[in-house]
Structures are given as structure tokens and as C-alpha cells.
Amino acid sequence: MKRVKAGIVALSALSMWVPVLSIHAGQVGKGPLKVFILAGQSNMEGHGVIKGRPGQKGTLETLAKDTASAARYKHLVDKDGKWVVRGDVWISYYNTKAKLAIGNSAARNSIGPELAFGWAVGDYLDEQVLLIKFGPGGTSLAGPWRPPSSGGTVGDEYEKMIAGVKRQLEHLKADFPDHDGKGYEIVGFGWHQGWNDGCSANLVAEYEKNMANFIRDVRKDLGVPKMPFVIAGSGFGGWGQRIDRRLGIMKAQAAMEQYDEFKGNVKYVETRGFFRDGDVSPRPIRYHWCCNAESYYLIGEAMGKAMVELLGGPKAPANPTGPSEEK
Numbered sequence: 598m599k600r601v602k603a604g605i606v607a608l609s610a611l612s613m614w615v616p617v618l619s620i621h622a623g624q625v626g627k628g629p630l631k632v633f634i635l636a637g638q639s640n641m642e643g644h645g646v647i648k649g650r651p652g653q654k655g656t657l658e659t660l661a662k663d664t665a666s667a668a669r670y671k672h673l674v675d676k677d678g679k680w681v682v683r684g685d686v687w688i689s690y691y692n693t694k695a696k697l698a699i700g701n702s703a704a705r706n707s708i709g710p711e712l713a714f715g716w717a718v719g720d721y722l723d724e725q726v727l728l729i730k731f732g733p734g735g736t737s738l739a740g741p742w743r744p745p746s747s748g749g750t751v752g753d754e755y756e757k758m759i760a761g762v763k764r765q766l767e768h769l770k771a772d773f774p775d776h777d778g779k780g781y782e783i784v785g786f787g788w789h790q791g792w793n794d795g796c797s798a799n800l801v802a803e804y805e806k807n808m809a810n811f812i813r814d815v816r817k818d819l820g821v822p823k824m825p826f827v828i829a830g831s832g833f834g835g836w837g838q839r840i841d842r843r844l845g846i847m848k849a850q851a852a853m854e855q856y857d858e859f860k861g862n863v864k865y866v867e868t869r870g871f872f873r874d875g876d877v878s879p880r881p882i883r884y885h886w887c888c889n890a891e892s893y894y895l896i897g898e899a900m901g902k903a904m905v906e907l908l909g910g911p912k913a914p915a916n917p918t919g920p921s922e923e924k
Contacts, residue, residue, distance in 0.1 A: 627723045630769070630781040633904070634815075635711055635730040636742075636758055637790035640833075642732030643709015644885040645893030647700055655878040657699065657708060657890035666891070672716065673699065686719040686726040687773050689765050694772040702730065708890055710789055710829065710897030717901025718785075721910050725777060729765055731758050737793035738807045739800045745818075746810035747803075755811075759818045783821050785904050786812075789896065791831025791846040792884050801842050805849035809856060812863065825907035826863045827900045828853055833883050835872030836920040864903040870917035871895040 635641060649656040661670040675681055686697040688711060695701050697719070703709040711728050719726050736742055736754050743752035762783075769776050788811075794800040808828070816824045831846045838844060851865045871892045875881025878889040886892040902913040 628782075629779050630725045630727055630776060631718070631722050632727045632729065632766070632781050632783045633714075633718060633785045633787065634758070634762060634783070634819075635714065635728055635732075635787045635789075637732055637788055638736045638792060639704075639732060639734035639885065640792070640831075640893075641709060641730065641787075641789045642734060643703030643707050643711065643893055644882075644888045645703070645708045645890035646879040646888050647706050647708060647890065649879050653879060655873060655887065655889035655891060657894070660891055660894075670894075683715060683719055684775070686715040686728065687775075688715070688728050688730060689772065690730045690732075697728065702728075703732075707888070708893050708897075710787065710893055710900055713894045713897030714787060714901040714904070715897075717898055718904055718908075721905045721908070724779075725775075727769075727773065727781070729762055731761065735793060736790070737800060738790060738811065739794055739803055742790070742807075742811065744807065744811040744814040746814050747807050755814075759815075762819060783819055783824065784908065785825040785827070786815060787827045787829070787900050787904065789829040789831075789900070791850065792833075795831060795840075795842045795846045798842055798845075801845040801849070804846055805852055808849060808853055809859075812853065812859065823862050825904060826853075826859070827866060827903045827907070828863070829866045829896050829900050830868040832868035832870075833872055833886055835869050835874070838869065862907060864907060864913070866896070866899045866903050867916045867918055868896050868899070870920075870922070871899075 646656045648658045653659055660666045661674050673681055680699040683697040688695055688697050688702040690702050693701055697715040699708060699712065702711050709732065711730055715728055733754055741752040741754035743749065744755055745751050766781060769781060794804050812826050816822055828850050830850050834843060853859055854863045854865050873887055873889040873892055875887050878887030880888040882888055899916055905911065906913040
């Protein structure tokens with residue numbers, strides 16, 4: 598496997614919704630299309646603001662222009678100041694079927710974890726990449742995402758996701774004409790969720806069981822027994838988070854990689870160090886990471902690097918595990 602930079606087009610920074618330049622139809626890889634599933638609730642949908650007021654803190658536009666942060670985001674902008682589109686990484690997000698771009702795969706005028714995740718796995722893999730994303734807001738693992746093995750009524754979002762993945766894979770060529778026809782392989786799953794379950798002590802108490810069952814059931818229902826699974830912690834509030842229910846969700850999520858059956862194929866990504874509070878963010882909405890584009894980018898990047906490690910690539914860099922490790 599190698600790093601690839603082919604298949605790039607550009608998107609006007611002033612008109613973020615319509616591609617204005619097509620350079621390459623997409624990377625034709627050496628093997629089957631690599632499929633990743635990204636799921637969760639509204640934080641997987643993504644609310645990191647792209648464009649706000651001039652100089653507004655925490656927007657992607659400001660981050661890409663500010664000399665203090667521009668180096669991290671330079672690959673997202675071409676020499677003419679236009680947003681870059683990955684021609685070899687695609688996104689399926691409900692009715693959106695497109696090349697991975699800034700502004701077409703999250704809430705309006707927003708990015709989610711898919712952006713940096715797609716760049717991380719796309720740079721690592723030779724093959725074409727498809728991200729199939731589900732991010733319905735206000736949904737719990739105990740309810741709409743409830744896996745079959747947890748008993749009770751199976752969650753409707755769980756069923757929609759399994760059916761949606763299968764339906765999308767049956768319509769690859771119709772939705773993604775650049776697919777090289779070499780088939781596909783489901784190779785990984787990314788999960789970012791936790792707010793709704795963290796609103797109830799009872800749901801927190803069953804979260805670990807539900808999370809473990811979710812991993813097992815997804816693998817079974819999609820026919821990928823050891824599918825690599827990355828869980829991004831529900832870290833909003835950062836290191837200052839003191840609510841037991843919120844900390845309980847993170848603890849349950851982190852516990853997954855300690856299960857014997859999940860060792861080496863499940864990774865927990867610590868995200869508390871990515872929290873940016875309201876005074877340096879577009880909006881003081883903590884449950885949406887204050888709509889800070891940097892937070893969503895860092896979450897996606899860490900998830901992507903963790904996934905690359907599980908796929909046999911370089912070991913992912915360690916994320917801060919406490920405020921003393923923050924730069």
C-alpha cells in the first residue's frame with residue numbers, strides 16, 4: 598500500500614456547494630473498492646462550521662488561513678485558494694452520492710469526522726475508497742441503534758443502516774460511475790455517538806453491553822467477522838467534564854478494546870483533548886463540540902489513523918490522555 602494523491606478536483610472557496618473544476622475522474626486502484634461505514638448521531642453527521650464571519654474562531658476557513666494552524670489544513674486548499682475534492686474517495690450520505698468534498702457530507706456549511714477520516718484512509722490505500730455514512734441526530738444506542746443481541750426491540754436506525762449499506766453496495770456503478778468494476782470489500786467501521794445515552798443513568802449502565810453487542814451484530818449482519826472497528830470517544834466538555842453520566846459513556850466506550858475478542862481489531866480514540874469551548878468556537882453548543890471545525894477535523898483524523906493502524910499500517914500517534922499532555 599502507498600500514499601496516493603491522484604484524483605483531485607477543486608471547489609471554489611466562495612461557492613462551496615458546486616464543483617468548478619474537474620481534473621481527474623478518480624484513482625483506479627489495484628484491487629476492490631474499500632468500503633468504510635461511519636455511523637452515530639449528530640456528531641457523526643457533523644456540525645463543524647466551514648465559513649462564518651471574517652476571522653471567526655473555529656471555522657474551517659479561519660483555520661486554513663491562520664498562520665498558527667494553516668499547516669495542518671494545507672492539503673485541503675489548492676494553490677488558487679480553492680477547496681480540494683478527493684476524486685478517489687467517495688461519500689454516500691443518504692441522498693448524497695459524491696466525491697469527498699468540503700460542504701456536501703454533513704450539516705449545511707459544516708464538516709464532520711468523514712472529511713479527515715477520508716483523507717487518512719485515502720492516503721494510505723491504493724484502492725478507491727467509499728465512505729457510507731449515517732448520522733441521525735438525537736439517537737441512542739439503547740433505542741434507535743439498539744443491536745439485536747441486546748434483546749428487546751431492535752433499533753430502527755440499526756436496521757436502516759444494515760439495509761442501507763447492502764442497498765448502496767448493490768448500486769455502486771449507478772451512484773459512482775467512476776467505480777473501476779473490481780468489486781468491493783467492507784474493511785472498517787467508525788462510530789461516534791453518546792450524547793443521548795449519557796442523558797440517563799440507566800442507559801449509561803447498559804451502554805457497555807450495548808456497544809459490545811453492536812460490534813458483534815454489525816460484523817455478523819454484514820458478514821465481516823473481524824471487521825476493524827474504531828470508536829471515537831464522546832468527549833465533549835473536554836478534560837473539564839465532571840458529569841458522571843458523561844464520563845460513564847466514555848469509560849464504556851474505552852472498555853471495548855480491552856475485551857479479549859476485540860483486542861487488535863477494535864480501537865478507542867480519546868477525544869477530550871479535541872474539545873474547544875464556546876469562547877474560541879462558532880457557537881457555545883457543547884453537545885455539538887461548539888460547532889468547532891477543528892474539533893471535528895481532529896476527531897476524524899484520529900479515527901482515520903487508528904483505522905489505518907488496524908488495517909496493518911503505521912501505528913497511530915497517541916492522543917493526549919490528560920490536560921498535562923495538551924500542547
